[in-house]
Each structure stands twice: as structure tokens, then as C-alpha cells.
Amino acid sequence: MRDTDRSAVRALHLFADMTEASFEAVVRGSFLQSFPPGVELLRQSDTADFLHVLLDGSVELLAATAGRETTIAVVYPVASFILAAVLRDRTYLMSARTLTRARVLMIPGQNVRAVFAVDPAFAAAVVDELAVAFRFMVRELKNHKLRTGAERLANWLLLAMDPGGAVHLEFEKRVLAARLGMTPENLSRALATLGPYGVAVSGRVVSVTRPDELRRFAHPDPLIDQV
Amino acid sequence: MRDTDRSAVRALHLFADMTEASFEAVVRGSFLQSFPPGVELLRQSDTADFLHVLLDGSVELLAATAGRETTIAVVYPVASFILAAVLRDRTYLMSARTLTRARVLMIPGQNVRAVFAVDPAFAAAVVDELAVAFRFMVRELKNHKLRTGAERLANWLLLAMDPGGAVHLEFEKRVLAARLGMTPENLSRALATLGPYGVAVSGRVVSVTRPDELRRFAHPDPLIDQV
DNA sequence: AAATTGGTTTGATCTGAATCAAACGATACT
DNA sequence: AGTATCGTTTGATTCAGATCAAACCAATTT
Incomplete structure (x- = not known):
């Protein structure tokens, strides 16, 4: 990862308050990748290997069943996605597809889980991020049903x-x-x-x-x- | 809180792994209350003062806007609800109403936030609970839209x-x-x-x-x- | 036993939204 | 310039669900 990217990532809410050592441990083995539009970044039902952090562009989260498909959310920078699946080490409930060119930081799930256990500041940020995501879903459901x-x-x-x-x-x-x-x-x-x-x-x-x-x-x- | 209740609460996933001191700190100032059916336990847009844990009975989570109303979820024992609002110290996005007689443990939000910061086992359990709740909401949205x-x-x-x-x-x-x-x-x-x-x-x-x-x-x- | 009450079912109608189909318009390409 | 392409708009139809209304049924009350 380049230095400019590194400091941009470090500034993200999710990583801002953690120790340098923890940050190092999270980022080791991570990689930053660019994608053209229309690329499937991950597919629902796959196991959650990487936490994704969107740095540039936009990504669509969508879900499908029985031949039907629906958009759950559109993600803009800077935001992580599928954090819940990574934390629980479960399969993804949604697929993700780039809408535009996009730069995505991919962090091995085990890094996230390991550092979560030892760095309280990171743990707090993770909970914050997750609580925001939960409340977003509730709002979406209300928006849609009401x-x-x-x-x-x-x-x-x-x-x-x-x-x-x-x-x-x-x-x-x-x-x-x-x-x-x-x-x-x-x-x-x-x-x-x-x-x-x-x-x-x-x-x-x-x-x-x-x-x-x-x-x-x-x-x-x-x-x-x-x- | 009675001793039998106390040990039942202690056995909940959310509290099982934390230290005795942390548990004491969470529970201090908490109270267990019984409600008849049809009682509004909390109202959307109120500030999140208490984490609720349902021990008996069933509770409906519902949301309303512009004169319309919809059920978001029905909660069965043992489960916490409105955890996200409590952690972020925000207003409730949903109202809660008992469907049956119900026993509910009410824990001051500041206890939750304080202990979260000092007890890693509790922090892990909170994240787990929250991730499950998030994924539940995603499933609900998929169920409804697809x-x-x-x-x-x-x-x-x-x-x-x-x-x-x-x-x-x-x-x-x-x-x-x-x-x-x-x-x-x-x-x-x-x-x-x-x-x-x-x-x-x-x-x-x-x-x-x-x-x-x-x-x-x-x-x-x-x-x-x-x- | 008769009457009241409250939940459930059935029917008719209306609304929001998806689908199918075709026309339209702007942009890119030859 | 002319033409293909792709997104958008418009129209007609269909479908899922809500609403309104009435009938129905079971349990309880008087």
C-alpha cells in the first residue's frame, strides 16, 4: 500500500483511534485494489474472507433469491461494508458490485477479529460502525414499508x-x-x-x-x- | 433483583463471559419489571436510556410515520432489543409494545457503555449481538422485498x-x-x-x-x- | 339460552407498482 | 451525416396487497 493511501486509511473513523501496532496488524496482508465498473466484488453465500473498505467510487449491495434480485444499499466513500459477516465469520448475505470505477481496501477477516480482541479503541470503532449500519437497515426497512x-x-x-x-x-x-x-x-x-x-x-x-x-x-x- | 433472576440473567450470552465485577457494574441500577399485554415499553424518538432484555413473554417492535404503522420484528426470550440505540446514545428508531405478559430487564444505557469500554469479553458479546441483529434486519429486508x-x-x-x-x-x-x-x-x-x-x-x-x-x-x- | 364481543373469513373494490411493449432521445460510432 | 446503441419515457396491462364492508364463528357475558 502506498504511503498516501496508508495515511488516508489511517484517518478513517474505523482506524483513527487505534494504536499504531494494531493498525499495523490490521493492515498487514491487506491490499488496495482498483476495479472497473460492473465488477462483482463478492457474492452472497461466499464465506466472509475480507472486510471491504470503499475509498473511491460507488458500490451496490444487492441480494437475490429464486431468480429475483434487489438492491439493498448503495455505498459511497468512505465506508466499510459487510462488517457483520466478517465479525461473525459467516457467509455474506449480500453481493457487492461496483457501479463506477472503485478503489477498495481489502482486509483479511482474521486480522479484524484478532485486533478487535486486543485493541479497545478499535473495538469501540467497530461497534460504532456496526450500530450505524444496523440503524441504517432499520431506516431502510421503514422507508420501504411505510x-x-x-x-x-x-x-x-x-x-x-x-x-x-x-x-x-x-x-x-x-x-x-x-x-x-x-x-x-x-x-x-x-x-x-x-x-x-x-x-x-x-x-x-x-x-x-x-x-x-x-x-x-x-x-x-x-x-x-x-x- | 432476585437471586434466581440474577443467575438467569448472568447466563445470557450477552453477560456470560464478562468478569464478575463487570457484571456487577452493569446490573447495578438495573431493574426487572413485569408488564401486562399491550403496554408501550418505549416510544420511537425517545432517547435511549435503557437497554431492554426480554426474559419472558413477547414484544413487538414497530415503527410509524405520517399516520402509518408497521411491525418491524417480534422479539422472543431471551433477547435484547434496541442495543444499537443504547450504544450510540441516540433516539430509538422503533417503538416497543408487549404482546403478552412480559418480564423485561432494564439496564441503564450508561452502564452498558461504561462496561463496554473496560471489559473485552463484554465488548465481544455486544458486537456479536449487534452483528446478529444487523444480519436479522438484512434478512427481513430481503424477505420483504424479494x-x-x-x-x-x-x-x-x-x-x-x-x-x-x-x-x-x-x-x-x-x-x-x-x-x-x-x-x-x-x-x-x-x-x-x-x-x-x-x-x-x-x-x-x-x-x-x-x-x-x-x-x-x-x-x-x-x-x-x-x- | 340469548346476546354481546372480538377475532377471522369472504367478497368487492381500489391503489401502488411490476411487467410488457413501443416510442423517443441523446450519444457514440462508421 | 447517417446509423446503431442505450437509457429514458409513455402507454396498456397485470398483479400483489390494502381497504372497505359484511358475514361468520367461537367464546364469554348477562
Whole structure:
């Protein structure tokens, strides 16, 4: 691992407070790898050999059963993923696939488990990361079970828009659709549904002209939408 | 806390490996309380003051927004709940309500956080518990997004049935419906749907006469259904 | 025994969303 | 410039589930 990468990794919340020796022990045997878009990084049901930390790009976590497939989450830097599987030394419950070019740090699972046992600061960071991940999943489940597609979209727009009310999509609409748990067709319709509340689409720019009205439609809820 | 309760609590996975001093520190200021059915133990958006450990009975975790409500999980003994909120010292994302009479151990959140920092065995148990909870949520989300109601029911029956193929419901069907994420009406219809696959209902007893056929319909998946 | 109550089932209807299909539009390629 | 490609939009249809309403059933109360 290059020195610049090393210090970037060291600065991650997960590794920031641990001792130098512990960091060394975690990182030994780890490697940083770059992937093109559309690569499957890991497959559900495989055993959890490596903790993945996304440094650049974006990665989709998805799950499949009986020929169906669904996106569970989209991961942005800097974040670890499949930490729970690594800690428990179990199989992955989700697959992961790069959406864009991505740089990923891969840390042998046994390093994580070994250092966890001896470095309290690392243990605390791991628990923090895991608790955040758990709460994220709860929010996702609430978002999905308590809201319609158009409502999920409206709330996403309210969070993503800049102070001027514009949202510049940095990815294809199909990716946004998956992230919001709907088909591309229905995303298109959901955007049309929000027209009367001041939402207009032009290519990859969505503009929110009357945020207050949109908010009234969306019913934003800090227990679902907040970071 | 009575001595018999104390040793029962001590035997929980979460507390089994910690030192006696740590256990003492966690338990000091904790209290064991009994509740009748239908009592709200905690409400979403309240601050997480107590870790709850269910010793007897059953508790429903539910979430609400914009006038809608949904069941996230049903908890059975022995299990802790809302651990993530307590560890992060945040507000609860879910409400909890007793379904039956229930005995609950309530542990001050600051005890948990304090002992976590000094007892590695406890820290390990906490991470384990949290990782299990996280993976449970992932499974739930997959179960919900990838399957129809009838399929969720079929898989539930396959897990709940005894070797003879009988399932004795220990609670009302409305509770099962909530647990499976559907209305009571649709549970009734889902049971009817499974008739051709050898499922028959008689009051609170459901019998599965042709498990292999039901399995073919259900597509059970260890990455969703397994414990 | 009759009546009340509360859970369950059945039926009809409505809504949200997926699917199938075709048109459209922008970009990249020859 | 013309053409292929791929993502997006629009339309029609189908499906899963929720909702509303009424009937039903069993257990308990009066």
C-alpha cells in the first residue's frame, strides 16, 4: 500500500483511534485494489474472507433469491461494508458490485477479529460502525414499508438538493431507481407525479421550485431520513 | 433483583463471559419489571436510556410515520432489543409494545457503555449481538422485498412446523400477519392460496401435509430463513 | 339460552407498482 | 451525416396487497 493511501486509511473513523501496532496488524496482508465498473466484488453465500473498505467510487449491495434480485444499499466513500459477516465469520448475505470505477481496501477477516480482541479503541470503532449500519437497515426497512415510491423519491430529493433547489444526478436514473427500490419506469412516473409539487426534470438535473410544498407531500421524518 | 433472576440473567450470552465485577457494574441500577399485554415499553424518538432484555413473554417492535404503522420484528426470550440505540446514545428508531405478559430487564444505557469500554469479553458479546441483529434486519429486508406474502408465509410454516407437519399457533393470527408484514385479511387469503400445496387450517392449528410440495412453492433460502 | 364481543373469513373494490411493449432521445460510432 | 446503441419515457396491462364492508364463528357475558 502506498504511503498516501496508508495515511488516508489511517484517518478513517474505523482506524483513527487505534494504536499504531494494531493498525499495523490490521493492515498487514491487506491490499488496495482498483476495479472497473460492473465488477462483482463478492457474492452472497461466499464465506466472509475480507472486510471491504470503499475509498473511491460507488458500490451496490444487492441480494437475490429464486431468480429475483434487489438492491439493498448503495455505498459511497468512505465506508466499510459487510462488517457483520466478517465479525461473525459467516457467509455474506449480500453481493457487492461496483457501479463506477472503485478503489477498495481489502482486509483479511482474521486480522479484524484478532485486533478487535486486543485493541479497545478499535473495538469501540467497530461497534460504532456496526450500530450505524444496523440503524441504517432499520431506516431502510421503514422507508420501504411505510412509504410509496413517490414519497421515497420526494424525501430523497429534499436531502439531495443544493440550497438553490437543484439536484444534479451523478449517476444514471436506473441506479437511482434501484437505490429507491423501484423500476426505472416507475421512477420516471414518480418524477411526473411530483410535478404538481414543483419538481421538474431536465436531463440529469432535477429542480425543486417549491420545496415547502414538496415537503408537505413527502412527510420527511428524522427517524427515517436523517443521517 | 432476585437471586434466581440474577443467575438467569448472568447466563445470557450477552453477560456470560464478562468478569464478575463487570457484571456487577452493569446490573447495578438495573431493574426487572413485569408488564401486562399491550403496554408501550418505549416510544420511537425517545432517547435511549435503557437497554431492554426480554426474559419472558413477547414484544413487538414497530415503527410509524405520517399516520402509518408497521411491525418491524417480534422479539422472543431471551433477547435484547434496541442495543444499537443504547450504544450510540441516540433516539430509538422503533417503538416497543408487549404482546403478552412480559418480564423485561432494564439496564441503564450508561452502564452498558461504561462496561463496554473496560471489559473485552463484554465488548465481544455486544458486537456479536449487534452483528446478529444487523444480519436479522438484512434478512427481513430481503424477505420483504424479494417475496410475496404467500411465500413469506410458506417459509414461515416450513420453519415453524413440528416433525409431524403441524404448526400450533401460540398467538392470534393478527399477530402472525403483522410479523409477516401483511394484513389479517391477506394472511387468511395467503393460507387459502397454500391449500393446493397441502396446507390446511383448523382454528389455531395449521397442518402441512405435503412439505415437499410446499417447499417447492416457497423456495426456502438459507440466506433469508436460516437462524 | 340469548346476546354481546372480538377475532377471522369472504367478497368487492381500489391503489401502488411490476411487467410488457413501443416510442423517443441523446450519444457514440462508421 | 447517417446509423446503431442505450437509457429514458409513455402507454396498456397485470398483479400483489390494502381497504372497505359484511358475514361468520367461537367464546364469554348477562
